[in-house]
Amino acid sequence: MTKKTIKVILTKSINNLGEHGTIIKAKPGYIRNYLIPKKFAKMATHNVIHQFELEQKAIDMKKKQFLKECNDNKELLENLGKFTIYKKIKEDGIFFGKITKKQILDLLNEKVKLTTEINKTQLEFPEMKRLGNYIIKIILTNNIIAKINIDILAE
Structure with missing residues (x-):
């Protein structure tokens, strides 16, 4: 007796099964009772596979464009001084008061016109209580981090 499996294409990433767009083989009951009703997968027909390939190409193009913009922004930020x-x-x-993420964002927006907007969650810096020079990290994406220097001086 052979075990029958059916090919499906995943519409969402699932742990222990695969990433979005992956073609997997699974038992018919699992597909019929779990994957398809929860909209985690579609039957792997030629049309569906072709559609996912086109979507994947578009996603790859968007990722490349986003990474290029992040690299351009990193260069702009690091060349400012x-x-x-x-x-x-x-x-x-x-000094009196605190230096907040909003103040730093306002300062960056005043000095530089970036192609993508930076929000507060992308900023990392140490607690600033004394005068001096500090390095602020701006996380543009997972592996692209810009570092800028900020001097805090007395009025």
Whole structure:
């Protein structure tokens, strides 16, 4: 007795099965009772496979364009040099108030016109309480990180 399997194409990424657009073989009951009703898969016909290939090409083109924009933004940000923020100081080089992500975003938007918008969650920096030079990381995407220098000086 042979075990019958059917080919389906995944419409969503599923752990232990595969990524979106992957063709897998599964048992008919699993497909009929779980994958198709939950819209996790479609039957792998020639038309569906061709449609997914076209969608995959479009997604790849968008990813390449996005990565190019991120690299361009990284170059723009890193070629700017230093930013300067002036603060009133108390004693021992400690200043009043805090430097917030919003202040840094406003400073960046004032100085640079980027092709993609940066939000607060993309900024990483140490707690700034004293005068000095700090490095701020801007995470443009998973593996593209721009670093800018900010000097905090006394007014």
